[in-house]
Amino acid sequence: MLRLNMVASADGAATDERGRTADLGGRGDLLVFRALRAHADAILVGAGTVRAEGYGPHRLTRALEQRRTADGRDTPAAIVVVTATLDLDLAAPLFTQAVTPTVVLTCAAAPAERRKAAAAAGRLLVVGEQRVDLARGIALLRSELGAEQVLCEGGPNVNGQLLAAGLVDELCLTLAPALLGGGGPRIVQGLGTRVSLELIAVCECDGELYVRYGVMPP
Numbered sequence: 125m126l127r128l129n130m131v132a133s134a135d136g137a138a139t140d141e142r143g144r145t146a147d148l149g150g151r152g153d154l155l156v157f158r159a160l161r162a163h164a165d166a167i168l169v170g171a172g173t174v175r176a177e178g179y180g181p182h183r184l185t186r187a188l189e190q191r192r193t194a195d196g197r198d199t200p201a202a203i204v205v206v207t208a209t210l211d212l213d214l215a216a217p218l219f220t221q222a223v224t225p226t227v228v229l230t231c232a233a234a235p236a237e238r239r240k241a242a243a244a245a246g247r248l249l250v251v252g253e254q255r256v257d258l259a260r261g262i263a264l265l266r267s268e269l270g271a272e273q274v275l276c277e278g279g280p281n282v283n284g285q286l287l288a289a290g291l292v293d294e295l296c297l298t299l300a301p302a303l304l305g306g307g308g309p310r311i312v313q314g315l316g317t318r319v320s321l322e323l324i325a326v327c328e329c330d331g332e333l334y335v336r337y338g339v340m341p342p
């Protein structure tokens with residue numbers, strides 16, 4: 125299972141006025157975000173999102189930790205950062221304070237010195253030549269990390285590639301009750317083909333909609 129989790133304004137903006145997601149979603153979105161993380165075996169994210177959002181280490185709330193332990197899984201899911209440049213702050217808490225070491229998923233063309241530093245800072249997986257081959261990358265997460273449930277938190281660039289490759293099973297989308305206008309990104313970029321969705325469920329809280337879609341093959 126590969127599930128995308130994204131938030132957008134009612135007019136489709138995937139970032140707020142500051143180019144981040146912090147002010148897009150409300151309390152319910154945070155609960156969904158945390159619950160999906162607690163259910164995941166690996167949390168995949170593009171390096172663009174890590175840089176823009178200042179990603180920190182993944183920590184479960186006490187209640188979700190207990191539920192996860194009851195499910196037989198004793199550690200939080202690893203965050204897996206996809207990058208070709210390895211332009212990452214390896215001294216940041218994402219790497220130094222993660223309970224489950226953060227994984228870097230990169231390609232053979234990544235700078236050798238940075239590869240060495242990333243391997244020392246956490247766990248490095250290399251798949252693909254100039255770019256990460258995401259299909260093989262996901263297969264590697266399954267074989268190396270036992271990650272059956274992969275949660276992808278974007279961004280739009282990574283989403284577009286995963287969808288185009290037919291790798292996505294579900295989309296969880298929070299629709300925030302706001303119009304932002306502007307020219308910011310949408311939740312998917314560079315898809316180049318139409319992907320149909322099948323509605324699985326809709327919930328509402330404080331005017332926010334939480335929509336769960338099944339993703340049809342492209």
Ligand SMILES: NC(=O)c1ccc[n+]([C@@H]2O[C@H](COP(=O)([O-])OP(=O)(O)OC[C@H]3O[C@@H](n4cnc5c(N)ncnc54)[C@H](OP(=O)(O)O)[C@@H]3O)[C@@H](O)[C@H]2O)c1
Nearest residue numbers: 130131138170171172173207208209256278279280281282
């Ligand atoms: N609304 C939402 O729910 C949501 C969720 C997530 C993010 N966002 C927003 O989206 C924006 C960032 O999204 P984005 O589309 O620019 O970036 P992104 O998808 O998060 O990351 C793009 C980066 O990931 C790496 N990458 C992607 N595919 C790769 C491949 N096949 N091989 C190797 N590396 C690969 C590259 O990193 P390197 O440059 O390091 O090589 C690339 O620059 C931010 O503003 C963020 O706030 C919104």
